[in-house]
Amino acid sequence: MIEVGGSMGLAAYASHPERSRGRRFPEPEAPTRTAFQRDRDRIIHSTAFRRLVYKTQVFLNHEGDLFRTRLTHSLEVAQLGRSIARSLRLNEDLVEAIALAHDLGHTPFGHAGQDALHTCMKALTPVGTTVDAGSDGGWGFEHNLQSLRVVDKLEERYPAFDGLNLTFETREGILKHCSRANAQRLHAQDASGVAQRFLQGGSPSLEAQLCNLADEIAYNAHDIDDGVRSGLLTLEQLDEVPLFEQYHRQALSAHPQLGGRRLLFESIRLMLSDQVYDVIDTTRERIEVSGVDSVDAVRARGPLVAFSVDMGARSQVLKGFLLRNLYRHPQVMETTDRARRVVTELFAFYMQQPTELPDAHARSEHLARAVADYIAGMTDRFAIREHERLSGASLFP
Numbered sequence: 001m002i003e004v005g006g007s008m009g010l011a012a013y014a015s016h017p018e019r020s021r022g023r024r025f026p027e028p029e030a031p032t033r034t035a036f037q038r039d040r041d042r043i044i045h046s047t048a049f050r051r052l053v054y055k056t057q058v059f060l061n062h063e064g065d066l067f068r069t070r071l072t073h074s075l076e077v078a079q080l081g082r083s084i085a086r087s088l089r090l091n092e093d094l095v096e097a098i099a100l101a102h103d104l105g106h107t108p109f110g111h112a113g114q115d116a117l118h119t120c121m122k123a124l125t126p127v128g129t130t131v132d133a134g135s136d137g138g139w140g141f142e143h144n145l146q147s148l149r150v151v152d153k154l155e156e157r158y159p160a161f162d163g164l165n166l167t168f169e170t171r172e173g174i175l176k177h178c179s180r181a182n183a184q185r186l187h188a189q190d191a192s193g194v195a196q197r198f199l200q201g202g203s204p205s206l207e208a209q210l211c212n213l214a215d216e217i218a219y220n221a222h223d224i225d226d227g228v229r230s231g232l233l234t235l236e237q238l239d240e241v242p243l244f245e246q247y248h249r250q251a252l253s254a255h256p257q258l259g260g261r262r263l264l265f266e267s268i269r270l271m272l273s274d275q276v277y278d279v280i281d282t283t284r285e286r287i288e289v290s291g292v293d294s295v296d297a298v299r300a301r302g303p304l305v306a307f308s309v310d311m312g313a314r315s316q317v318l319k320g321f322l323l324r325n326l327y328r329h330p331q332v333m334e335t336t337d338r339a340r341r342v343v344t345e346l347f348a349f350y351m352q353q354p355t356e357l358p359d360a361h362a363r364s365e366h367l368a369r370a371v372a373d374y375i376a377g378m379t380d381r382f383a384i385r386e387h388e389r390l391s392g393a394s395l396f397p
Helices: 035-044 047-054 070-088 092-101 110-122 143-154 168-174 180-189 206-230 242-254 260-290 295-299 309-327 330-352 367-376 380-391
Strands: none
Touching: 035 092, 035 168, 047 070, 047 143, 047 380, 070 092, 070 206, 070 260, 092 168, 092 206, 110 330, 110 367, 143 168, 143 180, 143 367, 168 206, 206 260, 206 309, 242 260, 242 309, 260 309, 330 367, 330 380
16 A cells, blocks of 8 residues: 655645545545546546547638647646646645536537537527426536536546546536526535525635636637637737737847747747736735634635736736637638537437437436537537538538
């Protein structure tokens, strides 16, 4: 037996693996890994994790070899999260597990696919009715809730239980957002308390809070890179954004002859570094002022991991710029319109012809949920091929 020193160097307010609230199905502890290291390893070996390499971030997978996918995005979130966690003496392994799992439930085609699937599911619920947790429709579709569903139910790897049987702390971090109605249904099904904060207030662990912010930092930075690489954004446009312009100017001041992609990379690197240091300094100060000395004390308070007021405001301006100029660019919108049609028509077809579903889904007691699970698990390219097979229409030649 090798002793596992999981809490060495952790702050009192961090998540200590030996104090975990446990797994839904009790298991013996691993001799060489902490509970959160074991979670991370299970996530990496899951089928859903491998699928992320062919799921859209902004640009469809076939549009270019170097654009980010959900997999590379998750890796970047994990890297940023671990770097910040180390400075704050938080649990790096828990941060990594949450970061790697946070998008496991994302549909093909990014937010376009998610929106289409949500519309399909909500359309099955009559206005003004209350739908129980197991019924068709009712829940709509939330990708964070679907990520939890993947690790709790849909992964099929172990003989004794469905899902990956992750710790409460990892599951808590995966459920980043949840509507109150869905939280009520989830809480009725699962008494572990993973949805409790959406009903009673409070916050998740600092590690979960950190992953939320690392997610934002990562996608703002890499979407700038992908936007310029695609030709949809220019450095001249980006210089209208105060947050980017500051670091672009710094890069040119230090390296007057720098140009092209090296200049872009250096500007993004400086921006990322400053944001990371800002989060570390601001969060450390907020923790000290709050006086929290345990993870339970953290959960009883409002969020503590944050940007400074100035950095938060400038980050919001950047997000607004990317929304207007990249995510709603006509070229991107034209692609996302086709993506919505693929998801919507696949949903309608499987609802009418459930025999086209794989056996495990076709046997489900709740057809709409089974269809949503199947479509959400598809990669971009599989969804395109399946739509073409079933409809005869080639929307992405």
